[in-house]
Amino acid sequence: MAEPQHLKDHYQEARIFSRRLIVALLAIVALLGLLLARLYNLQVVNFNNYVTQSDRNRVQVQALPPTRGLIMDRQGKLLADNRPSYTLTLIKEQVNDLPGTLNLLSELVELREDELEGFHKRLKQRRRPFEAVPLSYRLSEEEIARLAVNEYRLPGVKVSAELVRDYPLSDLLAHSVGYVGRINDREMAKFDEESYRRYSGTHTTGKIGLEKQYESQLLGEVGYQYVETNARGRVLRVLERIAPKPGANLELFLDAGVQQEAIVAMGERRGAVVALDVKTGGVLALASTPSYNPNLFVTGISYKDYNALNRSLDLPLFNRTIQGQYPPGSTLKPMLGLGALHHRVVDPSYRVRDPGFYQLEGEERLYRDWKREGHGNRVDLRQAITESCDTYYYDLAFRMGIDSIHSFGSNFALGRRTGVDIPSERKGLWPSRQWKRSARGLAWYPGDSLNVGLGQGDVLTTPLQLAAMTATLANRGKFIQPRLVKRIEGEDTPAVVQQMYSVSDEHWDYIFSAMKNVVHGLRGTAQSIRRGMNYKMAGKTGTAQVVGIAQGEEYDSEALIERQRDHALFVAFAPVDAPKIAVAVIVENGEKSSKAAKVARRVIDRYLEIDAELEQKRQQQELENAHNNNRVQTDVTTLEQGNRPIPQQSSGLLPTSSSGNPLS
Amino acid sequence: MSVGDFQRRMPEASRDLRRPVGVLQRWHIDWPLLLGLLLITVYGLVVLYSASGQDFHYVKRQSVFFLIAYGVMFTVAQVRLHVLEYWAPWFFAAGVVLLGMVLVVGVGAKGAQRWLSIGGFRFQPSEILKLAVPIMMAAYLSKRLLPPRFRHVFFSLVLIGVPTLLIMRQPDLGTSLLIATSGLLVLFFAGLRWRYILGAVGVLLASAWPIWMFVLHGYQRQRILTLLNPEADKLGAGWNIIQSKTAIGSGGIYGKGWLNGTQSQLNFLPESHTDFIIAVLAEEFGLLGVLALIGLYVLVIGRGLWIAVNAQNTFGRLLAGSITFTFFVYIFVNIGMVSGLLPVVGVPLPLVSHGGTSIVTLMMGFGILMAIGTERRRVSIG
Structure with missing residues (x-):
C-alpha cells in the first residue's frame, strides 16, 4: 500500500498529541509525587536519624x-x-x-x-x-x-x-x-x-x-x-x-646515691646487692649486675640490641635480687644459732670439739669443716659464728633437727616470697620433711639436716630474702615486708608487719655481739673490712658452692673455670645498737666472702653518710622554721596583746625521711 | 502546506494580527519561560557557591557558561522551524559520525572514552545527540501518517538505536539511556500504539536477565547493587549514597542555613558541586528549599508543555513535547539518584550542577522551545 501522504489529518494528530500529553502530564505528576514522598520520608520522617548520623560524621x-x-x-x-x-x-x-x-x-x-x-x-x-x-x-x-x-x-x-x-x-x-x-x-x-x-x-x-x-x-x-x-x-x-x-x-624509699654506690662497688662483677631500711622495710638499694639501659625498650628495642642482651652469658636482663636463687651458705648461721638458743638446743656455755670434720654416729662419712685443721677443741656459739665454724653447726643442726630448723627459719621469709612490690619474685627453697617427701618421694635423713645447717644442699634463697632475714634479725624478730614505694601521690604506703614469737633479749644480744665480732673481732671472717669504720657493724660471711653450671659449647675453659668458683656472700646490719640498714650482697664466683663484705661496707658507709647529711639538713630546716615561727608568733602577740603559749607543731609539718613511718 | 490548512488557520491568524507585537515577541523570546530559567539560574548560583566550598571561582565559571548558554538560546530561538526540520538529517548524521570517531580516536578519563579533541577544543559528541535525536525523530515522524505504522516504528527504533549503542560503548550508560528516552518520547507523543508500548515493556522485562549478565559492565551492576543495599560497602561504593541521604535527611524542613551544611562544608558529600548538588540544597535550605526549586522547574515544564500544545505543526509539537519531558526526566533521575531512589548514573541536575556543556545543550533546547512557541507570529507576520 502506498503511503497516503495527503491524507494527513492535522486535527487528528493534534488530538492524539493532546491525549498523549495528558498521559505524560499524569506521569509527571506521579513521578513528582514519588520524589516528594521520598524527600518527605528523608527530611521529615527520618529527620532525627539523619541528624544523628550527620553529627556522628562530623563529631569525633x-x-x-x-x-x-x-x-x-x-x-x-x-x-x-x-x-x-x-x-x-x-x-x-x-x-x-x-x-x-x-x-x-x-x-x-x-x-x-x-x-x-x-x-x-x-x-x-x-x-x-x-x-x-x-x-x-x-x-x-x-x-x-x-x-x-x-x-x-x-x-x-x-x-x-x-x-x-x-x-x-x-x-x-x-x-x-x-x-x-x-x-x-x-x-x-x-x-x-x-x-x-x-x-x-x-x-x-x-x-x-x-x-x-x-x-x-x-x-x-x-x-x-x-x-x-x-x-x-x-x-x-x-x-x-x-x-x-x-x-x-x-x-x-630507694636512694639513688646508695644504689649508685652499690653498682660502683660491684664493678665488673656479677651479683646482687639489696639494702633495706630496718625500721620501715623500705628498699634502699636493689642492684643486680650487670644491668642494661631500660630506655632501649620504651619505643621498641632493635633485634640486634635485644639479642645482645638476651644471649649475654652475664644475663643482664635477669633480676638477680628477686629471681636469683643461691645457696645462702654460712649467712644462715646467726639465725640458726638464735633458733638453737631459743629452742635450748645449745646455750652459750655449750662447746664442741672441732677436729676439722664432723661425723654422724654410725656413719663413715666425714662432714668437713672449711678449715682443714679445725677451730680447736672448745668452740662455742660465739666463736662458731665469728669464725664460721662448720663442725659446730653440723652438731647444732643434727641436734636441733629439721622440724625446728624449718619452723624457726620460716619466720625469716625463707622459702616464701617476701611480698616486695615488684613482680616476678621467686620464693627460693627452705626444705622440710614434707617437702622432701612430696618433691623427691624420699624420707628425711639426718645428713640432710646437716646440709641445711650449713645453708647448702637444697636450700635456696634470693638476695632479697637474705636482706629481709638480716633486717628481721636487726629488728629482733619483727619482719616488715620489703617495699620500694614509700608514697603514692603523697599517701604513705602501709607497712605489713609480722612479729615472730618472742625470743628473749639476751639471746638477741648474744647473736648481735657474735655478728659484731665477725667484723670487729680479731679472728672475724670479715675483719678485713673494719679499718676506718666509725660505727659498729654486725655481719656474717658465707660462701656457696656453685651447684650446676649451664654448659655451653662456646664457653672457653677460662670462663668455665671462673664460673665454677664459689659465690661470695655477706649479710650485715648497722649500727649494731640502733640498726638502720640491713644489707645482703652476693658476688657470683667471688670465691672469697670478703669481696662481698667490701661491697656491703661501701654501701653502708654511703648510706650512713647520706643519712647524716639529711639529718643535718633537717635540723637546720627545723631551726629556721622555728625561728620564722617565733617571729610570726611575736607579731601576733604584739597585735593581740595576748599571752598564749607558742605552738610547737610546726616542725611536725616538715617532710622528713622518717616522719612518715607508722612504725617508729 | 495545503490550501485547506491555511484556510482553517485563518481566523486565529487574523486575531493575532490585531494584537500589538512587543520587543520580546519580535525577538522570539517567550517571557514566562525566560523568567523561570533566570530564577533557576540565580538560585543555582547561590547553591553552587556553597556547594563548591565557598569558592567564587566556580560561580564565576558557571556565570560565564550561563552567559554563553543564554546567548546560544537567543540565537537558536531565531531559527525558523522549517530550517531546523530541513537540516535535521544532516545534523543527526554528523552527530553519529562524531560518535564513531570518539570510539576510534577519543580521549578518555576513568576508563571511559567520551571526549573528542579537535584543535585543542574538547567536547562530548553525545551532547549533540541529546538534541539531534529528538529533532531527527520529530522531523521523520511528522512527515508520516500518525499514529506511526510498524515499519516507521521500526525505522525510528533504528534511528534511536544507532547513537544509543555507540554511546553505550563509550561506555556511558546514563547518557545513552537519556538519549534513547528523548527519541522514544517523540514516538510516544506521535501516538505510538499502546500495544507496541506494552509489548516492548514485556520484552524488556523478559530480557532483563540477559542484559544484566552480558550487556552491563561490572561497575554498572555494582551501582545497581549499591542502590539496593548501600550499607554493604560503607566506605566504598555505598559512601556517596549514604552521605547524600544523610545530607538531605539532616536538612529537615527548614534546612541548616546557607553555608552551614556540615555534610557539604566538611567534605563528607562527594561531587557536591556537580551531580550531588541537590543534596547541598536540601541540607542547607531544607524541604522548603527543594520545593521552591521543584516549583520553578514545574513552571518551566508547564510553559514547555503549553508551547507544545499550541505549536503550529506536528514537528513543533513533537519536538517541544520531547524537549520538555526530557528536561523533566533529567530532574527526576538526578533527584531520584541523589535521594537513593535510582542507581547512581551520573546525570547532572539541570541548570544547577556545575558544568558548561550540559548547560549549553539545555539552553539550546529551550531556544528551540522558544522558536516553536513564537513560530505562529513569524508565520503570521512574515
Whole structure:
C-alpha cells in the first residue's frame, strides 16, 4: 500500500498529541509525587536519624592520653620521667608513591630494618582512613630539620610529638623501676572493655618492675575531646574537652646515691646487692649486675640490641635480687644459732670439739669443716659464728633437727616470697620433711639436716630474702615486708608487719655481739673490712658452692673455670645498737666472702653518710622554721596583746625521711 | 502546506494580527519561560557557591557558561522551524559520525572514552545527540501518517538505536539511556500504539536477565547493587549514597542555613558541586528549599508543555513535547539518584550542577522551545 501522504489529518494528530500529553502530564505528576514522598520520608520522617548520623560524621571523640606518673627516689631525684619525643608518621591516603617516599625518607633519616618491618605490619592492620601510622621514633634534632626542609617532597609525612618515658639514670635502676614498652598483642588479648577505655590514646604499658606493679596508679585517667572533623579526619575545632588526669607520682624509699654506690662497688662483677631500711622495710638499694639501659625498650628495642642482651652469658636482663636463687651458705648461721638458743638446743656455755670434720654416729662419712685443721677443741656459739665454724653447726643442726630448723627459719621469709612490690619474685627453697617427701618421694635423713645447717644442699634463697632475714634479725624478730614505694601521690604506703614469737633479749644480744665480732673481732671472717669504720657493724660471711653450671659449647675453659668458683656472700646490719640498714650482697664466683663484705661496707658507709647529711639538713630546716615561727608568733602577740603559749607543731609539718613511718 | 490548512488557520491568524507585537515577541523570546530559567539560574548560583566550598571561582565559571548558554538560546530561538526540520538529517548524521570517531580516536578519563579533541577544543559528541535525536525523530515522524505504522516504528527504533549503542560503548550508560528516552518520547507523543508500548515493556522485562549478565559492565551492576543495599560497602561504593541521604535527611524542613551544611562544608558529600548538588540544597535550605526549586522547574515544564500544545505543526509539537519531558526526566533521575531512589548514573541536575556543556545543550533546547512557541507570529507576520 502506498503511503497516503495527503491524507494527513492535522486535527487528528493534534488530538492524539493532546491525549498523549495528558498521559505524560499524569506521569509527571506521579513521578513528582514519588520524589516528594521520598524527600518527605528523608527530611521529615527520618529527620532525627539523619541528624544523628550527620553529627556522628562530623563529631569525633578523641582520647587524650594522661601523663604517666613520675617515679622519684627518697630525695626527690627523678628516676622515671616523661619527655617529648618526635615520631615520624605517614598518612597512607595522602602519600602518592609509598615506595618512593620510603626511599627518600631513608636518605633523610636513619631507618632500621625492623622499623620498616614494623611499619609494614602496622599498615596492614585495621585502622581508620587517614590515620597516621608511625614509622620511626626518637628523631634527632638534625633529622627533624632535614625533614622540614624536604617537606614539600613528602606529602602525607608528618612529624608528631608525644611524651615518651625516659629513665634519666639509665641502667642504674633497670631492675627495680623496670620499663614501659609498646602494648603487644598478648597484652591486648587480655584487655577488657575498661582496659580498652583506659588505654585509648596510650600506646605503652609497664612491662617489668615498678612500672608493671603500679601500672594502674601510674597510668592516670584518660581524657577526651569532642572534635569536629572533615571527611579527611582533619580536626577543625574542639567542641568539648574533658582533661586527662595524670597518673600518681611514686616516691620511693630507694636512694639513688646508695644504689649508685652499690653498682660502683660491684664493678665488673656479677651479683646482687639489696639494702633495706630496718625500721620501715623500705628498699634502699636493689642492684643486680650487670644491668642494661631500660630506655632501649620504651619505643621498641632493635633485634640486634635485644639479642645482645638476651644471649649475654652475664644475663643482664635477669633480676638477680628477686629471681636469683643461691645457696645462702654460712649467712644462715646467726639465725640458726638464735633458733638453737631459743629452742635450748645449745646455750652459750655449750662447746664442741672441732677436729676439722664432723661425723654422724654410725656413719663413715666425714662432714668437713672449711678449715682443714679445725677451730680447736672448745668452740662455742660465739666463736662458731665469728669464725664460721662448720663442725659446730653440723652438731647444732643434727641436734636441733629439721622440724625446728624449718619452723624457726620460716619466720625469716625463707622459702616464701617476701611480698616486695615488684613482680616476678621467686620464693627460693627452705626444705622440710614434707617437702622432701612430696618433691623427691624420699624420707628425711639426718645428713640432710646437716646440709641445711650449713645453708647448702637444697636450700635456696634470693638476695632479697637474705636482706629481709638480716633486717628481721636487726629488728629482733619483727619482719616488715620489703617495699620500694614509700608514697603514692603523697599517701604513705602501709607497712605489713609480722612479729615472730618472742625470743628473749639476751639471746638477741648474744647473736648481735657474735655478728659484731665477725667484723670487729680479731679472728672475724670479715675483719678485713673494719679499718676506718666509725660505727659498729654486725655481719656474717658465707660462701656457696656453685651447684650446676649451664654448659655451653662456646664457653672457653677460662670462663668455665671462673664460673665454677664459689659465690661470695655477706649479710650485715648497722649500727649494731640502733640498726638502720640491713644489707645482703652476693658476688657470683667471688670465691672469697670478703669481696662481698667490701661491697656491703661501701654501701653502708654511703648510706650512713647520706643519712647524716639529711639529718643535718633537717635540723637546720627545723631551726629556721622555728625561728620564722617565733617571729610570726611575736607579731601576733604584739597585735593581740595576748599571752598564749607558742605552738610547737610546726616542725611536725616538715617532710622528713622518717616522719612518715607508722612504725617508729 | 495545503490550501485547506491555511484556510482553517485563518481566523486565529487574523486575531493575532490585531494584537500589538512587543520587543520580546519580535525577538522570539517567550517571557514566562525566560523568567523561570533566570530564577533557576540565580538560585543555582547561590547553591553552587556553597556547594563548591565557598569558592567564587566556580560561580564565576558557571556565570560565564550561563552567559554563553543564554546567548546560544537567543540565537537558536531565531531559527525558523522549517530550517531546523530541513537540516535535521544532516545534523543527526554528523552527530553519529562524531560518535564513531570518539570510539576510534577519543580521549578518555576513568576508563571511559567520551571526549573528542579537535584543535585543542574538547567536547562530548553525545551532547549533540541529546538534541539531534529528538529533532531527527520529530522531523521523520511528522512527515508520516500518525499514529506511526510498524515499519516507521521500526525505522525510528533504528534511528534511536544507532547513537544509543555507540554511546553505550563509550561506555556511558546514563547518557545513552537519556538519549534513547528523548527519541522514544517523540514516538510516544506521535501516538505510538499502546500495544507496541506494552509489548516492548514485556520484552524488556523478559530480557532483563540477559542484559544484566552480558550487556552491563561490572561497575554498572555494582551501582545497581549499591542502590539496593548501600550499607554493604560503607566506605566504598555505598559512601556517596549514604552521605547524600544523610545530607538531605539532616536538612529537615527548614534546612541548616546557607553555608552551614556540615555534610557539604566538611567534605563528607562527594561531587557536591556537580551531580550531588541537590543534596547541598536540601541540607542547607531544607524541604522548603527543594520545593521552591521543584516549583520553578514545574513552571518551566508547564510553559514547555503549553508551547507544545499550541505549536503550529506536528514537528513543533513533537519536538517541544520531547524537549520538555526530557528536561523533566533529567530532574527526576538526578533527584531520584541523589535521594537513593535510582542507581547512581551520573546525570547532572539541570541548570544547577556545575558544568558548561550540559548547560549549553539545555539552553539550546529551550531556544528551540522558544522558536516553536513564537513560530505562529513569524508565520503570521512574515
